[in-house]
Amino acid sequence: xxxxxxxxxxxxxxxxxxxxxxxxxxxxxxxxxxxxxxxxxxxxxxxxxxxxxxxxxxxxxxxxxxxxxxxxxxxxxxxxxxxxxxxxxxxxxxxxxxxxxxxxxxxxxxxxx
Amino acid sequence: xxxxxxxxxxxxxxxxxxxxxxxxxxxxxxxxxxxxxxxxxxxxxxxxxxxxxxxxxxxxxxxxxxxxxxxxxxxxxxxxxxxxxxxxxxxxxxxxxxxxxxxxxxxxxxxxxx
Numbered sequence: 603x604x605x606x607x608x609x610x611x612x613x614x615x616x617x618x619x620x621x622x623x624x625x626x627x628x629x630x631x632x633x634x635x636x637x638x639x640x641x642x643x644x645x646x647x648x649x650x651x652x653x654x655x656x657x658x659x660x661x662x663x664x665x666x667x668x669x670x671x672x673x674x675x676x677x678x679x680x681x682x683x684x685x686x687x688x689x690x691x692x693x694x695x696x697x698x699x700x701x702x703x704x705x706x707x708x709x710x711x712x713x714x715x
Numbered sequence: 716x717x718x719x720x721x722x723x724x725x726x727x728x729x730x731x732x733x734x735x736x737x738x739x740x741x742x743x744x745x746x747x748x749x750x751x752x753x754x755x756x757x758x759x760x761x762x763x764x765x766x767x768x769x770x771x772x773x774x775x776x777x778x779x780x781x782x783x784x785x786x787x788x789x790x791x792x793x794x795x796x797x798x799x800x801x802x803x804x805x806x807x808x809x810x811x812x813x814x815x816x817x818x819x820x821x822x823x824x825x826x827x828x829x
Contacts, residue, residue, distance in 0.1 A: 645819035657816075703761055706758030707758050708757050
């Protein structure tokens with residue numbers, strides 16, 4: 603069974619641009635979560651989706667948004683990029699939201715210049 | 716509100732020595748606690764989790780952790796370190812039971828010397 607797939611693996615953008623990151627969960631998994639990882643702040647929760655509905659949202663500005671499609675694939679979008687948005691963005695999937703093991707992708711490394 | 720604190724951003728041990736990575740938590744409700752490992756250029760992998768069953772939790776790769784409510788701790792141990800254990804380790808707690816919504820510690824980078 604294929605793991606969690608995140609595309610692209612690396613991305614370079616400039617300030618003010620917007621970016622869309624994609625996550626394909628493990629087949630059969632209906633829950634997808636997103637995390638931002640930076641050397642300074644560590645791992646921070648962005649959002650969690652289950653069956654196309656956002657279940658939880660972290661403490662990030664409105665420039666960060668996400669969605670989940672009917673096939674459980676998820677995208678996150680960051681508009682008006684800032685230098686501080688440079689980070690590794692990790693996606694994780696699970697069968698459901700409670701008491702289920704999270705499986706993480708390898709992440710998308712975003713660099714904002 | 717839930718939070719976790721990992722003591723020591725870097726830990727170095729010799730191959731064959733005991734590994735001890737420390738994690739203390741703060742939670743207003745009975746916590747669900749986790750340890751994840753991250754190898755270079757990879758995502759996170761679950762090592763073990765505590766969900767209020769047994770206080771001593773055994774995980775993969777010979778790791779285990781003990782939940783101590785009186786000390787609000789959930790330290791990770793392995794009796795004998797292997798070179799392949801070199802990685803970064805994260806302690807985490809759920810916010811409200813949902814495993815998708817984790818609060819992570821800052822991480823501890825483990826180095827293993829030959």
